[in-house]
Amino acid sequence: MGEEQIVVKIGEKEKTYPAGVSFLSIAQEYQDQYEDDIVLALYNNRLRELKKTVKKDGELSFLTTSDKTGKRAYRRSVTLLMQKAVYNLWGREHIGVYVRYAIGQGYYCELMKDGESCKITETMIGALKKEMYRLVMADLPIEKYSMNTDEAVALFHELGMKDKEKLFRYRRSSRVNIYELDHYKDYFYGFMVPSTGYLRYYDVTAYQDGFVLLFPGKEAKKVSEFVPSDKLFFTLKRSRDWGKLQQIDTIGALNDAIAAGKTQEMILTQEALFEERIGALAEMIVKEEGKKFIMIAGPSSSGKTTFSHRLSIQLAAKGLKPHPFPLDDYYVDRxxxxxxxxxxxxxECLESLDVELFNHDMNELLAGKAVNLPIFNFKTGKREYKDKIMQLGKDDVLVIEGIHGLNDKLSYSLPVESKFKIYISALTQLNIDEHNYLPTTDGRMIRRIVRDARTRGTSAKETIAMWDSVRRGEEKNIFPFQEGADVMFNSALIYELAVLKIYAEPLLFAIDKDCPEYLEAKRLLKFLDYFLPMSPDGIGQNSIIREFIGGSCFNV
Structure with missing residues (x-):
């Protein structure tokens, strides 16, 4: 009896293979047709690692390191490579590595011993690079196997990975996938490449007390240059330090707090801190006399509108007369x-705004003149004037919110001393565990999915479909100017993803399996599965999360 055959459709062509052939062997056959390395397979619209085998007929396509999902798998695998190198070099000294947060096109990491950070030297950086290179040249296999969740909890306890141990206590799934590289075991949130030989593009550079593990950016075979973002780093660090102080710095710790019935305490503490930070910011603006234009910018779903209202209230409480003001009113006619x-x-480009008119009007206001400000009619796509007269007295300030607020090309003619620039973003202070940081972009996308479904009738499918375009706009128009801000403000609430989960999950489950957006929806659902749900009861009407889930006292 002959070997069983299966038919695989690749592009427009069908090919016959023996049943049980690996995606890896098929990928090797097609690699020369791709500029970048194939790292994952998509079979019948299901994501597959290359080591998996093909058991039935189907449609196959490949993902490379230039695809978003392939890029994530590559970064994950390089992180495992780095962890193994750290273990080989310093594991006997009980020094472990923690992945803290993303900085540019890299991950900021710290070496830890007995709960304390170990200062890394250039000699150590050199040794780490050398060991990583050795592992890449050895082309060691990255193996995956499944184990019972209880066994995984015991394994992480034995390995001293307390964050993972805590995380998996709340895991609904009965089984867990564990990755192993040359006897080093760990869990990762997502798929891996087949072996270390794939991991040729990375770098390691010392930064602050730790180091940054650098990856390729837009070009899949070229490691991005490290550009320090000190303001972003210290904003992230302050948020993490506060989370540690509250003993909630990982998803597992958050789940512990929810399970222990501490939700109201968490909400009240977070809001008190939030108000204190906005109050301190308002105090800073008042002390810096002569600030007339408070320029606020940040990426999508950062909570800019609620923040500008709450900042205005604090400025008013300190004797100023703030006027919230959207840059959208300076759009050019459609x-x-x-x-x-x-x-x-x-x-989203700067040229979509009437920059000349904006500068003219703002200079007139600065000179104490009365100005009839425009209002943009989004229904007609035209600018209108409806006697929106503004005149700035001694205590009046404009609180200007819009994506180009930090770009000096927008306000080129305004005196530097008249502007106070604030960058706002939702920079989550939680990590998934020791080695899996929580991407801030995922938090913002979930915020936006929930808000857009509620306020615009936009499906999760539509929001996911446009997210890459939104991100490109942010990378071009917002992120390059963030370090130029006077202040960086983190709008993330420590508990928000547990609340957003309740609203987001039904929206994500509504996406059909045959949709291109299904893979991303499935990834987000897996991510939200780590969180225990938390009721929004007890969250104040002025909370930033109300901008997304509804019930805000502001017009958002």
Whole structure:
């Protein structure tokens, strides 16, 4: 009896293979047709690691290191490579590595011993690079196997990975996938490449007390240059330090607090801290006399609108007369709006705003003159004037919110001393565990999925479909200017993903399996599965999370 055959459709062509053939062997056959390394397979719209075998007929495509999902798998695998190198070098001294947060195109990591950070030297960096290179050249297999969740909890306890031990106590799934590289075992949130030989593009550089593990950015075979972001780093560090102080710095610790019935205490403490920080910011603005334009910018779903209202209230409480003011009113008429490379109207480029008119009006206000400010009519796509008269007295300030607020090309003619620039973003202070940081972009996307479904009738499928475009706009128009801000403000609440889970899950489950957005929805659902749900009862009407889930006292 002959060997069983299966039919695999790749592109427009069908090929016959013996049943049980690996995706890896098929990928090797097609690699020369791809510029970048194939790292994952998509079979019948299900993501598969290359070591998996093909057992039935189906449709196959490949993901490379230039694809978003492939890029994540590559970064995950390099992180495991780095962990193994650290273990080989200093494991006997009981020194472990923690992945803290993303900085640019890299992860900031720290070496830890007995709960204390170990200062890393250039000699240690050299040794780490050398050991990572040795492991890559050895082309060691990255193996995956499944174990019972209780066994995994016991394994992590034995390995001293307390964060993972805590995380998996709340795991609904009965089994866990564990990865192993040359006897070093760990759990990762997502798939891996087949072996270390794939991991040729990375770098390690010392930064602050730790180091940054650098990856390729837009070019899959070129490691991005490290550009220090000190303000972002210290904002992230302050948030993490506060989380540690509250003993809630990982998802497992948050779940412990929810399970122990501490939700109201958590909400009240977080809101008190939030108000204290906004109050301190308002105090800073008042002390710096002559600030007339409070410029607020940040990426999508950072809570800019609620923040500008709450900052205005604090400024008013300190004797100023704030006027919230959206930059959107300076949009050019739709027929004059530039178009992007796809021929779509580009509302996110600076040229979509009437920069000259904005500068003219702001200078007139600065001179004490009365100005009739425009109002943009989004229904007609035209600018209108409806006697919105503004005149700045001694205590008046404009609280200007918009994506180009930090770009000096927007306010080029305004005196530097008249501007106070604030960068706001939702920079979560939680990590998944020791080695899996929680991407802030995932938190913002979940915020946006929930808000857009509620306020715009936009499905989760539509929000996910446009997210890459949103991100490209942020990388071009917002992130390059963040370090130029006078202050960076973190709008993330420590408990928010446990609350958003209740709203987001039904929206994500509504995405059909045959949709291109299904893979991303499935990834987000797996991510939300780590959290225990938390009721929004007890969250105040002025909370930033109300901008997304509803019930805000502000017009958001």
């Amino acid at each position: 027929d004059k709006c530039p178009r992007d490379e796809n021929g779509e109207l580009d509302f």
